[in-house]
Amino acid sequence: MKNIGIVITLMLALSVAIANAGNPKNDTNGKIETPNDSLRLAELNNFWAEVSRTVNEGDFEGYKATYHEDAVVVFTTGENKASIPIAKALLNWKQGFIDTQTGKTQNSVEFRFSQRIGDETTAHETGIFAYQSNNGTGNANQKQFVHFDALLVKRDKAWLLVMEYQKSKATEEEWNLLK
Numbered sequence: 001m002k003n004i005g006i007v008i009t010l011m012l013a014l015s016v017a018i019a020n021a022g023n024p025k026n027d028t029n030g031k032i033e034t035p036n037d038s039l040r041l042a043e044l045n046n047f048w049a050e051v052s053r054t055v056n057e058g059d060f061e062g063y064k065a066t067y068h069e070d071a072v073v074v075f076t077t078g079e080n081k082a083s084i085p086i087a088k089a090l091l092n093w094k095q096g097f098i099d100t101q102t103g104k105t106q107n108s109v110e111f112r113f114s115q116r117i118g119d120e121t122t123a124h125e126t127g128i129f130a131y132q133s134n135n136g137t138g139n140a141n142q143k144q145f146v147h148f149d150a151l152l153v154k155r156d157k158a159w160l161l162v163m164e165y166q167k168s169k170a171t172e173e174e175w176n177l178l179k
Contacts, residue, residue: 036120044123044152047159048111055109055131058100064090068153068160075166077146086161096133106134112178121154128170128178145170 047066054063071086099105113127132143147170151163 040118040120040123041116043154043159044116044118044125047152052109052111055097055100055107058097058102058107060090060094060097060101063093063097066159066161068155068162071160071162071164073164073166077166077169104135108132112175114178118152123150123152123154123159125150125152128175130175143172145172145175147174 051063051066053059054066067086067090069086072083073086073089074083075081096105096107100107108131110130111127112130113125115124115126117124126149128145128147130143130145133141135141147167149163149165149167150161152159152161154160
């Protein structure tokens with residue numbers, strides 16, 4: 001009888017080990033880690049660098065290409081709260097890209113993250129972006145810091161934004177706390 005108890009215990013332990021093999025693991029901070037986190041984060045870092053490049057250079061078509069065609073943008077940072085299709089948002093933003101490309105203005109955006117969750121084909125990114133614009137008069141607008149969430153999917157080896165949520169204004173102090 002004693003041996004049967006040991007065998008059952010070993011079988012249960014083996015079953016749990018097999019069931020957990022290859023599954024994400026929680027570390028002591030509750031962060032979910034997958035075997036491909038490093039690759040995904042490197043790809044996403046390249047994605048956000050491309051978003052920054054397109055804004056800095058006024059590359060409207062490049063910027064547009066970072067969004068899924070059915071993407072949604074949500075704004076709750078100002079008085080006019082809205083959820084709109086990316087096509088409408090892009091129409092509103094296009095002149096800024098043209099002005100940047102022609103040298104009329106200079107724009108820049110940077111991203112820092114507080115949480116990055118995902119797998120090989122999906123990502124949820126939480127952080128702050130810092131946006132600054134200079135209209136050519138030498139008076140640069142003060143940097144605007146905005147808390148945001150982004151949902152992305154990977155299609156044909158490319159990451160695409162499907163939802164951008166500009167949640168609330170952030171402070172420079174909050175920005176400095178992020179990497």
